[in-house]
Amino acid sequence: MKKTDVLVIGGSAGGMVTALTGKAHWPDKDFILVKKQKDVMVPCGIPYIFGTLDSINKNIMPVDAMMEKNNITSIVDEAVSIDHEAKTVKFASGEVIGYDKLVIGTGSTPVKPKWLQGADNEGVFVVPKDKYYLDDMLQKLSGMRKIAVIGAGFIGVELADELNKRGYEITLIEKLPHILNLAFDVDLASEIHKMLVDRGIKVITGTGISKVIGDNKVSQIELEDGNIMDMDAVILSIGYKPNSSLAKDSDIPVDQDGFIIVDEYMRTLVKDVFAVGDCAQKRDFVTRKRVSTMLASTACAEARIAGMNLFNLHVVKTFSGTIAIYSTAIGNTGFGTAGVTEQRANEEGLETLSAVFENVNRHPVNLPDAHKQIVKLITARYSGVIIGGEVMGGLEAGELTNVIGLAIQNRMTVNNLLSIQIGTHPSLTASPAVYPLIKAAEMIAIRMLHSK
Amino acid sequence: MKKTDVLVIGGSAGGMVTALTGKAHWPDKDFILVKKQKDVMVPCGIPYIFGTLDSINKNIMPVDAMMEKNNITSIVDEAVSIDHEAKTVKFASGEVIGYDKLVIGTGSTPVKPKWLQGADNEGVFVVPKDKYYLDDMLQKLSGMRKIAVIGAGFIGVELADELNKRGYEITLIEKLPHILNLAFDVDLASEIHKMLVDRGIKVITGTGISKVIGDNKVSQIELEDGNIMDMDAVILSIGYKPNSSLAKDSDIPVDQDGFIIVDEYMRTLVKDVFAVGDCAQKRDFVTRKRVSTMLASTACAEARIAGMNLFNLHVVKTFSGTIAIYSTAIGNTGFGTAGVTEQRANEEGLETLSAVFENVNRHPVNLPDAHKQIVKLITARYSGVIIGGEVMGGLEAGELTNVIGLAIQNRMTVNNLLSIQIGTHPSLTASPAVYPLIKAAEMIAIRMLHSK
Numbered sequence: 001m002k003k004t005d006v007l008v009i010g011g012s013a014g015g016m017v018t019a020l021t022g023k024a025h026w027p028d029k030d031f032i033l034v035k036k037q038k039d040v041m042v043p044c045g046i047p048y049i050f051g052t053l054d055s056i057n058k059n060i061m062p063v064d065a066m067m068e069k070n071n072i073t074s075i076v077d078e079a080v081s082i083d084h085e086a087k088t089v090k091f092a093s094g095e096v097i098g099y100d101k102l103v104i105g106t107g108s109t110p111v112k113p114k115w116l117q118g119a120d121n122e123g124v125f126v127v128p129k130d131k132y133y134l135d136d137m138l139q140k141l142s143g144m145r146k147i148a149v150i151g152a153g154f155i156g157v158e159l160a161d162e163l164n165k166r167g168y169e170i171t172l173i174e175k176l177p178h179i180l181n182l183a184f185d186v187d188l189a190s191e192i193h194k195m196l197v198d199r200g201i202k203v204i205t206g207t208g209i210s211k212v213i214g215d216n217k218v219s220q221i222e223l224e225d226g227n228i229m230d231m232d233a234v235i236l237s238i239g240y241k242p243n244s245s246l247a248k249d250s251d252i253p254v255d256q257d258g259f260i261i262v263d264e265y266m267r268t269l270v271k272d273v274f275a276v277g278d279c280a281q282k283r284d285f286v287t288r289k290r291v292s293t294m295l296a297s298t299a300c301a302e303a304r305i306a307g308m309n310l311f312n313l314h315v316v317k318t319f320s321g322t323i324a325i326y327s328t329a330i331g332n333t334g335f336g337t338a339g340v341t342e343q344r345a346n347e348e349g350l351e352t353l354s355a356v357f358e359n360v361n362r363h364p365v366n367l368p369d370a371h372k373q374i375v376k377l378i379t380a381r382y383s384g385v386i387i388g389g390e391v392m393g394g395l396e397a398g399e400l401t402n403v404i405g406l407a408i409q410n411r412m413t414v415n416n417l418l419s420i421q422i423g424t425h426p427s428l429t430a431s432p433a434v435y436p437l438i439k440a441a442e443m444i445a446i447r448m449l450h451s452k
Numbered sequence: 453m454k455k456t457d458v459l460v461i462g463g464s465a466g467g468m469v470t471a472l473t474g475k476a477h478w479p480d481k482d483f484i485l486v487k488k489q490k491d492v493m494v495p496c497g498i499p500y501i502f503g504t505l506d507s508i509n510k511n512i513m514p515v516d517a518m519m520e521k522n523n524i525t526s527i528v529d530e531a532v533s534i535d536h537e538a539k540t541v542k543f544a545s546g547e548v549i550g551y552d553k554l555v556i557g558t559g560s561t562p563v564k565p566k567w568l569q570g571a572d573n574e575g576v577f578v579v580p581k582d583k584y585y586l587d588d589m590l591q592k593l594s595g596m597r598k599i600a601v602i603g604a605g606f607i608g609v610e611l612a613d614e615l616n617k618r619g620y621e622i623t624l625i626e627k628l629p630h631i632l633n634l635a636f637d638v639d640l641a642s643e644i645h646k647m648l649v650d651r652g653i654k655v656i657t658g659t660g661i662s663k664v665i666g667d668n669k670v671s672q673i674e675l676e677d678g679n680i681m682d683m684d685a686v687i688l689s690i691g692y693k694p695n696s697s698l699a700k701d702s703d704i705p706v707d708q709d710g711f712i713i714v715d716e717y718m719r720t721l722v723k724d725v726f727a728v729g730d731c732a733q734k735r736d737f738v739t740r741k742r743v744s745t746m747l748a749s750t751a752c753a754e755a756r757i758a759g760m761n762l763f764n765l766h767v768v769k770t771f772s773g774t775i776a777i778y779s780t781a782i783g784n785t786g787f788g789t790a791g792v793t794e795q796r797a798n799e800e801g802l803e804t805l806s807a808v809f810e811n812v813n814r815h816p817v818n819l820p821d822a823h824k825q826i827v828k829l830i831t832a833r834y835s836g837v838i839i840g841g842e843v844m845g846g847l848e849a850g851e852l853t854n855v856i857g858l859a860i861q862n863r864m865t866v867n868n869l870l871s872i873q874i875g876t877h878p879s880l881t882a883s884p885a886v887y888p889l890i891k892a893a894e895m896i897a898i899r900m901l902h903s904k
Contacts, residue, residue, distance in 0.1 A: 017885050024898055042816045045878050052879075058818035061885075297884035301873045304890070308870065308897075315897060317871045325875035334880050364494045366510035398880025399851035406858040409872055418760065419769045420861055421753045423777035426497050427504075428786050428850025432749035433469050433513075438756070445760075445767065446476055 003098035004032040006310060007089060009079045009246070010105030011035025011063050012129060013043055014277025014299035018103045021307025023070050025314055031072040032097060034089075035063065038076050039131045043296045046127060047155060049134065051162025056135060079106075082250035084270045101272050101310050104247055104260060105303070108240035108278035108294055116236075118212025123233045127155055144232035145169055148221050150209050151238035152179035154328055157192065159235060160201050161330055170201045171229065175208030182344070183326070183337040187356055188376060188390045195330050209234070240294050242279040255281055257292065264317050266306040274310070276302040285321035285409070286340050286387045287348045293324050325405045327391075327398040332371065336401025339388030339408045342378045351381035355443035361393045363424070363431035369394070375436035377404070377414075379444055384413040389437075396429065403437060414448070417441040455550035456484040458762060459541060461531045461698070462557030463487025463515050464581060465495055466729025466751035470555045473759025475522050477766055483524040484549060486541075487515065490528050491583045495748045498579060499607060501586065503614030508587060531558075534702035536722045553724050553762050556699055556712060557755070560692035560730035560746055568688075570664025575685045579607055596684035597621055600673050602661050603690035604631035606780055609644065611687060612653050613782055622653045623681065627660030634796070635778070635789040639808055640828060640842045647782050661686070692746055694731040707733055709744065716769050718758040726762070728754040737773035737861065738792050738839045739800045745776050777857045779843075779850040784823065788853025791840030791860045794830045803833035807895035813845045815876070815883035821846070827888035829856070829866075831896055836865040841889075848880065855889060866900070869893040 006022055006029055008015045019033045045059040053059055067074040078092040088098045110126035112119050123144070125137050141147070145168060149160045152174035160172040172179070178189045179196075196203050204223070212234055213220040222228050241258055248254045253261045253269045259282070260275040262268055268275050275281075277299035284291045308315040327336035345352050355377055362370040371394035378388035389404035391397045407417060418441055424432040458474055458481055460467045471485045493501075497511040505511055519526040530544040540550045562578035564571055575596070577589050593599070597620060601612045604626035612624040624631070630641045631648075648655050656675070664686055665672040674680050693710055700706045705713045705721045711734070712727040714720055720727050727733075729751035736743045760767040779788035797804045807829055814822035823846035830840035841856035843849045859869060870893055876884040 013885055020885075021894070024894065025901065042878070042883070044876065044884075045816045045819075048816075048819070048878055052820070053816070053818060059816050061816075295875075295884075297874055297876045297887075300884040300887070301871070304870060304894070314901065315867050315870050318865075318868045319871045319873070323873050325873055327875050327877040327880050329877060329879045334877075336875055336877075336880075338875060364497045364500075364505070364511050364513075366505060367497075367500070368504070395846070395880055396848050396851045398875065398877050399848045399855060401875050402881075403851060403854045403858055405873065405875055406855055406862070410858070410862045410864070412862070413770075415767050416770045418756060418767050419753070419771045421771070421775050421777055421857065422749055423747075423779050423788055423790060423850065423853050423857060424496065424749045425779040425781060425786075425788075425850050426494070426500055427781045428779050428788075428847055429854075431494070432496075432747075432752040433465055433472075435749075435752070442473070442476065442756070449477065449766065 001088070001096050001098055005029035006031045006101045006103065007097055007099035008033040008103040008105060009089065010107060010277070011040045012105065012107055012277070013296040014107070014303045015103065015105035016061070016063050016066065017300045017303035018105060018276055018307045019072050020066060020070055021304045022310050023072055025308050026311055032075060033067055033072055034075045034077050034079060034091065036076070036078050037131055041129050041131055041134070043129055046129065046134065047158035047162050049138065050159060051165035056131065056138060079246055082246065082252065084250065084252065084273055087272065102274065103306060104273065104275040104279060105277045106243040106246055106279045108242050110236065111239045111241055112236060113238070116209065116212065118214060121212050121214050121218050122216055123218030124212055125233065125235045127159065127235065127237055141233060146231050147233045147235060148173060148229070148231045149235045149237060151236065153182065153237060154180065154326065156237040157196065158328055159237060161196065161199065164199055164201050172196065172201055172203045173209060173223065174205045177206050179203065179205060183341070184390050185341045185343050185376065188335065188374065188392055191374070191392055192330065192335060195333060240278065244279050247275065257290065264320055265309050265313065266302050274306045276306050282322040285323040287350065288321065289348070291322060293322050295324070295326055297326065298322055319409050323405060323408055325401060327401050329395065332394060334393055334395050334397025336391040336397045338401050338405040340378065341388060341390070345378060345387060350387070352378050353381045353444050353447055354378045355440040357436045357439040357443065359430055359434050359436060361396060361430050363426050367426055369427070373430055373436055375440050377437065377440035377444060379414055384415060384444070384448060386412055386414065386417065414441045414445050418445060453540070453548050453550055457481035458483045458553045458555065459549055459551035460485040460555040460557060461541065462559060462729070463492045464557065464559050464729070465748040466559070466755045467555065467557035468513070468515050468518065469752045469755035470557060470728055470759045471524050472518060472522055473756045474762050475524055477760050478763055484527060485519055485524055486527045486529050486531065486543065488528070488530050489583055493581050493583055493586070495581055498581065498586065499610035499614050501590065502611060503617035508583065508590060531698055534698065534704065536702065536704065536725055539724065554726065555758060556725065556727040556731060557729045558695040558698055558731045560694050562688065563691045563693055564688060565690070568661065568664065570666060573664050573666050573670050574668055575666070575670030576664055577685065577687045579611065579687065579689055593685060598683050599685045599687060600625055600681070600683045601687045601689060603688065605634065605689060606632065606778065608689040609648065610780060611689060613648065613651065616651055616653050624648065624653055624655045625661060625675065626657045629658050631655065631657060635793070636842050637793045637795050637828065640787065640826065640844055643826070643844055644782065644787060647785060692730065696731050699727065709742065716772055717761050717765065718754050726758045728758050734774040737775040739802065740773065741800070743774060745774050747776070747778055749778065750774055771861050775857060775860055777853060779853050781847065784846060786845055786847050786849025788843040788849050790853050790857040792830065793840060793842070797830060797839060802839070804830050805833045805896050805899055806830045807892040809888045809891040809895065811882055811886050811888060813848060813882050815878050819878055821879070825882055825888055827892050829889065829892035829896060831866055836867060836896070836900060838864055838866065838869065866893045866897050870897060
């Protein structure tokens with residue numbers, strides 16, 4: 001029987017980063033990483049294989065190369081059971097590997113709801129992180145024209161925009177009142193909605209899909225409002241569920257939502273077994289409730305924590321909980337969100353004060369390439385603690401979102417922000433006199449003053 | 453005699469933002485802002501009137517429009533003396549204005565050194581924030597070809613690059629061993645050096661100018677190493693001195709370097725008199741020494757502090773001291789710096805650990821528009837507190853620098869950074885698996901581990 005110090009199950013962001021971080025911290029330990037497929041997709045790059053990238057092969061994460069470079073064994077196989085008493089894992093190939101520390105990074109699977117009539121028709125797709133499936137899907141779509149994308153979260157929006165670039169006729173359908181509901185309040189979401197429409201995408205909100213119609217093969221869809229539309233294909237992007245059956249079947253405790261139970265150091269309730277990424281439990285940084293945030297960046301943050309602390313608590317964790325922080329782009333317009341939206345904060349019983357500041361991301365505004373920039377800042381009403389932010393701008397919007405992310409994670413208040421120093425440059429940022437984050441903070445501070 | 457609640461002397465970033473912030477916090481008070489010229493330049497935009505911007509009129513800060521919109525009186529005049537007992541200011545026009553609170557934001561003037569022989573020749577220029585001077589300079593330069601830019605700080609580098617775009621033959625001369633010495637350590641500075649050379653600029657380091665040669669009009673320059681070069685013009689960008697004679701002559705105390713003495717709330721030693729921006733004293737956030745940082749963004753941060761606290765301490769200042777934080781761009785390459793360079797930290801007796809991480813600002817790396825990205829992170833050797841960072845990348849580099857700026861100002865350690873969550877997106881940021889700030893922190897953390 002093969003034996004290793006650290007066995008990592010899963011070769012996507014979570015597994016890979018745990019292995020790399022772990023090996024960097026414990027260079028004398030043996031690491032084996034087992035992944036289900038040879039080629040692993042860059043997870044956030046998947047929507048782009050439907051448009052911008054001219055080949056799926058341009059979206060492959062160099063996992064094997066990085067493993068080899070760092071002296072980590074990489075195997076293609078599928079774990080079928082864990083014996084955590086004997087500390088062994090059995091694989092589909094029949095191989096059994098013994099471990100000292102085990103890391104489960106099995107990811108998530110797209111939801112294909114049982115209630116959706118016709119969901120098994122040919123032409124109905126989901127978006128898994130599975131190269132073979134995506135290869136096949138790309139080929140099948142190539143002969144089609146009308147595509148319905150169901151669910152306007154980030155993946156749905158990015159897919160719709162990318163497929164639209166290839167000339168498909170796209171209808172994006174969202175059951176909730178506005179697109180990107182979890183990420184943006186309606187002020188910012190409506191900007192994105194408008195951009196998608198301007199680019200020729202049909203966007204329908206406030207009604208979901210009720211039925212896929214067709215004789216084995218998609219021909220139409222019916223919406224909850226009764227509307228029927230001709231379609232060649234349907235892509236479901238309505239959520240993902242954690243891949244936790246391996247853990248559950250091996251008596252590693254899983255919570256009621258199917259996530260593997262972990263503590264802040266990503267340790268499961270079973271000694272020497274860690275879980276990271278989409279399959280592992282998360283707690284919201286602000287509301288302290290369980291959340292099902294599934295982001296490669298979250299997986300990487302968790303993976304670093306696990307990897308650094310596999311054998312000892314090398315690095316004490318100083319931030320507790322998960323913030324939803326992510327960004328997207330439509331053409332040259334970037335969008336980002338960090339923390340909670342105002343809508344969700346209010347739903348959770350958190351009273352808020354917010355401000356939206358709009359200007360331009362260059363100064364003087366006459367510089368070529370100047371772009372409208374909007375920042376919404378959300379604070380807890382009485383303490384002034386920053387709990388969320390939303391950004392629209394040029395391609396700097398991703399890093400500007402990270403500035404807000406750091407403010408949230410450091411539990412900065414509006415007052416703190418008002419005495420912070422930021423760096424600016426004509427062709428890289430807004431003017432220092434009207435830097436959007438500071439201006440939004442100022443608007444909130446003044447409202448706090450006047451409400452006294 | 454005219455009387456006002458708040459009198460602001462100076463219409464550039466510091467004065468304007470003090471007036472706007474103050475008025476927002478004290479809407480019932482009367483504000484008068486006095487500026488020397490009708491049209492005020494966007495300070496950071498000045499280098500761009502020599503290249504990218506096709507007219508100097510595209511670089512005007514809408515001061516009057518903003519004053520009017522916010523009910524602040526704007527006057528063009530020049531203060532000649534302050535009577536802080538009587539609380540009045542006398543102006544060049546003969547007008548005397550009484551104040552309750554006075555804000556001095558008189559800025560700085562470029563240094564034209566007395567020791568430089570030939571400095572008064574025709575064709576020798578400096579770069580003041582003076583529209584009339586710049587108008588004239590632009591016109592005079594238009595008939596010339598060979599220009600020496602003396603001093604390779606940010607202004608010198610930006611000027612050289614912009615003038616080069618208009619087809620001038622540019623020689624950039626820096627007395628110190630490498631360009632941008634105050635902003636970047638040699639690793640990053642050499643990248644910028646190389647880019648400038650690739651763009652056709654002649655860059656000379658390690659030797660300064662010793663003499664301007666010519667019969668009233670520049671014809672040659674001589675360097676300290678004895679080299680003589682033909683030149684049509686010389687632009688001196690070797691530093692600025694605070695405009696503090698108005699304060700000094702009015703018995704408002706000024707320090708030995710000529711800066712108006714202020715406390716953390718920008719209050720001078722004289723009751724009811726504030727000073728902000730280039731003319732006001734600063735203390736380094738990390739080293740706690742006096743520094744002569746002159747940045748519009750610093751002026752704006754100070755102006756907000758002064759404005760918010762003119763009549764009462766409305767907003768307690770939670771960060772103490774000035775960090776140098778700024779960015780620049782050469783073509784589509786952005787550069788930024790925050791805090792202290794490693795070189796300066798070491799000169800100040802601060803032992804450091806640093807790491808440089810290089811990768812790409814997109815993921816997958818095959819996305820169009822992908823750009824090399826480098827982050828250098830500098831920490832205090834024993835505490836792991838982040839004291840500086842330097843960035844090279846695409847146009848996101850400005851906001852990425854602000855992420856580092858927030859880390860420094862929150863006194864985050866390498867450990868804090870390693871448990872932070874960042875947001876990423878294929879076309880806006882580096883991969884979450886190799887986000888440069890985290891990777892640089894990781895390199896430092898591992899060196900700290902191994903050094904035990």
